[in-house]
Amino acid sequence: MSAHPPDASRSVPPPRGKPRKAAVAAWIGSALEYYDFFIYGSAAALIFPRVFFDPAHPATATLISLGTFGVAYATRPLGALVLGHLGDRLGRRRVMVLTLVLMGVSTFLIGCLPTYDQIGAPAPVLLVLMRMLQGVSAAGEQAGAGSMTLEHAPEDRRGYYSSFTLNGTQAGQILATLVFIPVATLPDDLLHTWGWRIPFLLSALVAVAGYVIRRNLEETPFFRRESAEGTPAGLPLVHLLRDHWADVLRVVAAATVATVSTIFTVWALSYATSDAVGLGRTPMLWVGVSANAVALVAIPLWARLSDRIGRKPVFLIGSLGSGVMIFAYLGAISTGSYPLVFLAGLAFFGVVYSAANGIWPALYGEMFSTRVRLSGMAIGTQIGFAVGGFAVSFAARIAGPDGDGWVRVAIFTAAFCALSSLAVATGRETHRTPTAELGAKGEPAGGGDGNGGDPAGTGSPRSVPA
Template identity: 40%
Template sequence: MHATEQPHAPTGATPQAKRAGLASFVGTTIEWYDFFIYGTASALVFGKLFFPDVSPAAGVLASFATFWVGFLARPLGGIVFGHFGDRLGRKGTLVTTLLLMGGATFLVGVLPTHAQIGVAAPILLALLRAVQGIAVGGEWGGAVLMASENAPKGRGSLFAMLVQQGSPAGSILATLVFLAVGGLDDQAFLSWGWRLPFLFSGLLVVVALVIRLKVEESDEFERIKEEGAVAKLPVVEVVRTAWRIVLLGIGASIMGISAAYFTNTFVLSWTTNELHIDRQTMLYVLLGVSVVQFLWQPAAALLSERVGETRFMVCSLLANVLLAVPMFLLIGTERPVLAFLGIALATIAGSGYYAVLAGFLAAAFPSRVRYTGISLAYQLCSTLIGGTTPMAAQALLTWGSGSIWPVVAFYVFLLLVTAGCVAALARFTARRVAGVSQGEPLPV
């Protein structure tokens, strides 16, 4: 369903649609769990264990730099797996990305530290992070399409929201596991406790794999195959015919990607290092925020069907602008309850937009190159904006001699750019759909 169209009357979900939605949710939850535990470990552990020869602040920056490596690799994963997803199908591609992510995460859990193998340790850490990035770069787009393309008519965005639920669900799971090991004393936590969340990923991947193997191929992809309309070189066709959609999609995805890393990574580092809030306490705060997001997103997706997706997304982003200053002021009080309140309010506004983002982007691209198109837009945004968020925010905090206001300005700027690109992409997609319906070439 296009972002500016009124939804069709909902129809009952078929067993295939339910299986596809469940498989997309579970698989994406595991993928994001793997990605989030790395972000949490970047804030709490990696600077000390893999970059011990620099100051604590520099160690955090270096740790966040390896965190960014995963984002640098995500467009490559989007291109590679988008190609095979558009050429061969969604299901096999998603099985591969799941195994790749789980394997890389498990290996991080057994990786020697700098004290054991020297400079090879951070190099291997960065390489495994790159593999994670390649895997998640191919996972998100395929999961969105598996859910939305099998959805009942008029409910594509609602079913795509199940993929977006993987982000808070993965965050909840990652935080619970780190809370379990975070109760250890510092010596035990730094020596072996931090490894357990990574090793636990191996078991989760087996569960997700069993569910994902039971899902049939996307109905819409099967139709494209039957019509002989499969793209030969999807990435070339996307660049040639839909480059404006890609650029606007990058801008429209900015806060959808960076918001989680403001809270789960930068804020966690800022509050535990500069503000000296207890590590376990902040993990509980972030756990509560993730629960709020998980509960609100389905309601937000349903509400957007009533008021219009584009209007709902833009209003959610602008509400987040108004809440930005109160959020950081409440966190700065160093009182956990107030910090939770500030982050939760901003999360309610921002996650409403995030819940609708997947279906909104999927509707913008033609079906024959949709996997490559949404993967390229979303993952390029991850590289350019999402992965740099914790590092940029930490650098601004350091530049401002501990003042949070440069970070607040950065946060508001990203929100405004995102809102503008969402509105522009909705208008452009409306013109594209109108042109295609009249037999005109795809606009560039």
């Protein structure tokens, strides 16, 4: 039973979506946006401690630099409130254009900033301000793209099409690392003067490309119908907190699995290239490229599996498996063996983590109705992601003065994997619930039978009015 009284208009199905076009736009846009976001992570681990902070205290500079990586996650909940509201009132497409342009501009400006040697203390302050703008932009990108692809997708392939958002994110991470590999090989004097600026200045292209790609993307059929009926009127946040507060909390807890990504991408890179281990910058960057390349293949496969067997079991494979594999990966780094690091990194981040990472847009998006979907996804994920962002700084502290306490960092990461697993395991299965009934109140999502309202277990969604 729906949370809102049925009316005649509900018996008319929405127009057919354009899943391929929406998926391509989400993939390309997310790749461009997260290229910007992830080049900051590489720079925070390898470059910024010497460029934006006092070089007389390298250990402190590294700690603070990694802390600035997490600053973006502090502003993401605020960005989620604003962009989620705009997306549920004005449409997904407008938010997707806005987020990409904002990310491109703020990243380009990082490449123009004066350094600590040039202006002293104001340099890191300006860096933090630009990082905060990156966080605001990122807050709406994945929720907007995820909502767009989910609402365009056929009901039996929502997981697959929604996964293009995260697949694009992984591609952006590959692109960011590939750009940084030749930059990282520059002599230190060139690297720390002008070389580090190149990846950031390239973001001018991101802003232009993002506008061109997304300006002509059609709004989703479900949002168009909601708008025609006047449903999005009012404040989506009020409806969200009244009708979906439990789902928001569930998404917050589940989204803390993102700690795996930030520990792998930033802290492990810093640890591996530190004096405690002494691995080279370039080989470790190639670990990230290789793992993300594997993820490009693994994510759609896991997502397609979730369309067949459900979101919950696939997510749990990824979250629980990551809680185990973090020990294998950090342990491999501690040995200083490049073959072990590559093997563990590919299995951990490329395969296992992709099970959780690739299907969360569908898993989280299916918890909410159209009128609050972008707000619910954005707010819930960004609070959870904020934990993951600051996990890097906390890991640097618990690793000890020499930075080699990897077991403590692994336990810390595994704890969040357990929390996210518990949140999802106690939730509803929604992979067979018709799109128009997602987020409906008054009955368990999916019909409460584990078959998405298909009591006979035939594997087909219910035939109901859209």
